[in-house]
Amino acid sequence: MNIDVIWTLISLVLTLFIFSYLFGDNPVFRIATGIFVGAAAGYFAVVIIYQVILPHLVVPLIQGSILALFPLILSGLLLTKLSPRLGRLGNVSMAVLVGSGAAIAIGGAALGTIFGQVRAAIDAFGSQANTSGTSPLLLGVEGLFLLAGTVTALAYFNFGGKEQAGQAPARVAISAWLSGIGKFFIALTFGAIFAGVLTAGLTALVERADFVIRTISTLITG
Amino acid sequence: MSEKICPVCNRANLPNAKRCWYCQSLLEDEPVIGEPGEGAEAVEQPEPEKEVPDWLARIRARKAIESMEPQPKEEVPAPEKKTEEPKPVIPEKPASSVPSGKTGSISRRPGIQLPSWITELEKEAKPAPEDVEPFKPPAKKTESSDWMKKLSAWQAEEEHGGQEAAKAEPDNTPEWLTEFLSKENAPQPESGLTPAEEFNQQLQSAEPQPGDTEPLGPLTEDEEAIRPDETYDFSQDVESPTPKEEEEIPPVDERELEAGFTPLSVELPSEPAAKPPSIEPQPVEEGDIDLEWLEEYDKAVPKEAAPEEPVEEEAAAESEAAQPQEPITKPLTPFLGVKKNDWNIPFVPLAAKAEEASGEEETANEGEEDALKLPVWMEQLRRIEMTNPATPSTPPAPEMVPPAASPEPEEQPPVEGPLAGIQGALRSAELPDLYSKPPIYTNRIQVTDRQALRADLLSNLLQESPAAVHTEEAAPKTPAKSRLRKILVGLLVLAVVLLVLVGAPGTSLLPVLYPPETASVYQLVNALPADKPVLIAADFDAGLSGEIGYTSQAFFEHLMLRNIPMATLSTNPAGSALMGNMLSAAQARVSTYDLAARTVQFGYLAGGSVALQSMASDVHMALPYTAELFPAWTNPLLVNIQKISDFGALVVMTDDADTGRYWVEQVQPALEGIPLIVVTSAQSAPMLLPYYESGQINGVIAGMAGGTAYEQILQIPGESTFYFGAYQSLVLVVFVLILIGGVVALVMPQENGHKD
Structure with a gap:
């Protein structure tokens, strides 16, 4: 028997094990998930050794790079996190990871997302939009719609309210009105995301169903 | 010189001591070291050198030399013999030159017969009066008049009180006192100045020498107490200079010494503790002592400062220490070196000790005293130990012991608590003083209006919580309907998929309008230069690899059709393998x-x-090697790549919106105008499309719909187009199910007051 056929049969069996979750949690499903997690962890370990540690740490050390000592030391300190007694030594590595990660994430979010999206909201009314050949009226309406959606969605997340004697704090009138519109845009966004997640799952189902049918037909037809 | 060993503390004492200097026990019956069985004549026999330490040997040698010194008035050395004498240690003043000073020389005890060798040494050691150079006191003595005052004060007291007792006392003068007295009897040079004026003149003219050391005063009780245990021979520093200095020491100038020890600056100490306890009056013969200065001193010193009793009686009174009312003001350091066994003797009541103290002299001579007199604090401590054997027997430090016997009765140890049975524990204050009636507080909470309003809000929230908790708890209890419903929906979806795939494969309603972001990708790929590689980054999981595969297949085919080189990397460990399968399928x-x-x-x-x-900053540093660990940038496809903007385009394949956002935020600013194309799953497309609208992403292929659109644009139907019918069917069925569910939820009454 060809090795590909064996792997195909294994894939078929594991796929059916996963489908068994339709009837609830069962040992077959647990076996399949366990195999998947174990195989993925082993594969990740091999990939990390051969494509991270060797090229980025061992080879530079062999070549005499002093800079490679820093990741070596930090990695060693990070391993001390396994010991409760020496775990504090790993805080240095954690500080480097969290600090550098936070700095990069904040800078990227500010320059790449906030400024980029604000500029895009402004450009919707600018000359750049007219170069697309679309009607200026339509571009203006689209720009207003985007602006309204952005402003009202941001207004929804303003939870400040005015206190009144004997009553619960409530938003001011304009804020309440804007947040109501913002809720509509947020619901549209969540609906789009849900639709995307649903279609992604349906696509995966189609792909697996096709695999099952083709495998079974192959086995039957030989 | 021999020593007596105390039977109690096993310490060496002077041969003429009657009591142990350390523990005050009787030494009469103890044999003398070195001459067991011999009489008093053996006192002068030297000890074997093997058993004598260095410091003791020097002291004995010095004493031997002193004992060889002749009486100043009796013997006058011959001049010719003085020239033969190499270096007298302490030259004696001739008898003719003895002035009418304040001190008298100490004569040898008449009853003691010296050995012949000592007599010969004495004869040789007598210097001639004319050969004796005047003594020049070192400058260090002028710097320390304090100790000198004490010494002279002590000497004055000693002489004043011990004039009469000196005659009766045997020759047991300590060596340092003998030396001191001999120095006083040293000859004085003739001058026109009085001794006091000469001394003051020397004080003014004297300057400290660089090599001089600080002079040491007479040994105090503390020093005397620790001297036997010390290995350092400080007595040499005090009493005798180094051998080199000994040769240079001129004969003692008696006038200078007399001026230096003049009693003008003497202040008698109020405490008798300033006097070494073991020192006893010297046997001074009446004829050797010139008491003229002492008479003047007696006139100058008040009567109360002078001791009224002889020194012997005072020493006996000191040794008793059996006066409970008198606090011990002097340090108790003589007992520092005492071990437990040193004072672990039968207890004798204090009253009996007081009686014994009166007749101590007689009992000491007869050797009948059995008990050792101890200080009051030690007596009390021993009494405590006898009554409470569990108490640790380690003697406390003298500083921690009450200085005198307290007339107050001993406090009983506490009978309860953690310190129960421990003697000496501090008593706590009375319990009634510690406790008082607690204040009474009102149980009415003083709140403001704002606090009351917030409390109402919190109460409302808590009232809503039980329903939510009940919902979470009730969910697992309704499996029958829910499970059946899930199974039915699942079977329906599977049936639709299988029906379409088996019954009508490839049947679909393909879209006529293409998404603009997908059309942009097609235009960008067509515009890519054929010589520049495209950097393709994969970051997706295996669960969505099927969707990503359908979405990207036409894109890869388009790149391959244009024969554009590709460089792939993965920010996900599984991405490389999954993308390799996609490339193989496209190829x-x-x-x-x-x-x-x-x-x-x-x-x-x-x-x-x-x-x-x-990678955006330095792509060479971030990606130095290929997956096969070959140098990446020596590959012919990448030789022209120096930075990330040298690639033809950057393609990101991801199923996570955050991952796509990272690429936009971190890498896109470094692309310098090269296109950024995103191939993504349908679930992350809504979050990434705004970046396409803002121009930060140049093209997007999102989901199976995007892949099918791209195939249609490329006009090469692929798997995406083939399975698009099944996909459309499933979407339709799911849409109908959601619609039905929503209608049913609106129509059906809510169970238990909330949505199921």
Whole structure:
């Protein structure tokens, strides 16, 4: 028997094990998930050794790079996190990871997302939009719609309210009105995301169903 | 010189001591070291050198020399013999030159017969009066008049009180006192100045020498107490200079000494503790002592300062220490070296000790005293130990012991609590003083209106919580309907998929309008230069690899059809392998493309957004090797790549919106105008499309719909188009199910007051 056929049969069996979750949690499903997690962890370990540690740490050390000592030391300190007694030594590595990660994430979010999206909201009314050949009226309406959606969605997340004697704090009138519109845009966004997640799952189902049918037909037809 | 060993503390004492200097026990019956069985004549026999320490040997040698010194008035050395004498240690003043000083020389005890060798040494050691150079006191003595005052004060007291007792006392003068007295009897040079004026003149003219050391005063009780245990021979520093200095020491100038020890500056200490306890009056013969100065001193010193009793009686009174009312003001350091066994003797009541103290002299001579007199604090401590054997027997430090016997009765140890039974524990204050009636507080909470309003809000929230908790708890209890419903929905979806795939494969309603972001990708790929590789980054999981595969297949085919080289990397460990399968599948459809020659795999790039930032800054440093650990940038496809903007385009294949956002935020600013194309799953497309609208992403292929659109644009139907019918069917069924569910939820009454 060809090795590909064996792997195909294994894939078929594991796929059916996963489908068994339709009837609830069962040992077959647990076996399949366990195999998947174990195989993925082993594969990740091999990939990390051969494509991270060797090229980025061992080879530079062999070549005499002093800079490679820093990741070596930090990695060693990070391993001390396994010991409760020496775990504090790993805080240095954690500080480097969290600090550098936070700095990069904040800078990227500010320059790449906030400024980029604000500029895009402004450009919707600018000359750049007219170069697309679309009607200026339509571009203006689209720009207003985007602006309204952005402003009202941001207004929804303003939870400040005015206190009144004997009553619960409530938003001011304009804020309440804007947040109501913002809720509509947020619901549209969540609906789009849900639709995307649903279609992604349906696509995966189609792909697996096709695999099952083709495998079974192959086995039957030989 | 021999010593007596105390039977109690086993310490050495002077041969003429009656009591142990350390523990005050009787020494009469103890044999003398070195001459067991011999009489008093053996006192002068030297000890074997093997058993004598260095410091003791020097002291004995010095004493031997002193004992060889003749009486100043009796013997006058011959001049010719003085020239033969190499270096007298302490030259004696001739008898003719003895002035009418304040001190008298100490004569040898008449009853003691010296050995012959000592007599010969004495004869040789007598210097001639004319050969004796005047003594010049070192400058260090002028710097320390304090100790000298004490010494002279002590000497004055000693002489004043011990004039009469000196006659009766045997010759047991300590060596340091003998030396001191001999120095006083040294000859004085003739001058026109009085001794006091000369001494003051020397004080003014004297300057400290660089090599001089600080002079040491007479040994105090503390020093005397620790002297036997010390290995350092400080007595040499005090009493005798180094051998080199000994040779240079001129004969003692008696006038200078007399001026230096003049009693003008003497202040008698109020405490008798300033006097060494073991020192006893010297046997001074009446004829040797000139008491003229002492008479003057007696006139100058008040009567109360002078001791009224002889020294012997005073010493006896000191040794008693059996006066409970008198606090011990002097340090109790003589007992520092005492071990437990030193004072672990039968207890004798204090009253009996007081009686014994009166007749101590007689009992000491007869050797009948059995008990050792101890200080009051030690007596009390021993009494406590006898009554409470569990108490640790380690003697406390003298500083921690009450200085005198307290007339107050002993406090009983506490009978309860953690310190129960421990003697000496501090008593706590009375319990009634510690406790008082607690204040009474009102149970009415003083709140403001704002606090009351917030409390109401919190109460409302808590009232809503039980319903939510009940919902979470009730969910697992309704499996029958829910499970059946889930099974039915699942079977319906599977049936639809299988029906479409088996019954009508490839049947679909393809869209006529294409998404603009997908059309942009097609235009961008067509515009790519054929010589520049495209960097393709994969970051998706295996669960969505099927969707990503359908979405990207037409895109890869388009690149291969244009024979554009590709460099692939993965920010996900599984991404490289999954993308390799996709490339292989695409290459199977485009056989003209040499996948091995036109692609380079960088492998896995770890680090997330930090690694992306690093790659955008220096792509060579971030990706030094290929997946096969070959140098990446020596590959012919990448020789012209120096930075990330040298690639033809950057393609990001991801199923996570955050990952796509990281690429936009960290790498897109470094692209310098090269297109950024995103191939993504349908679930992350809504979050990434705004970046396309803002121009930060140049093209997007999102989900199976995007892949099918791209195939339609490319006009090469692929798997996406083939399975698009099944996909459309499933979407339709799910849409109908959601619609039905929503209608049912609106129509059906709510169970238990909330949505199921």
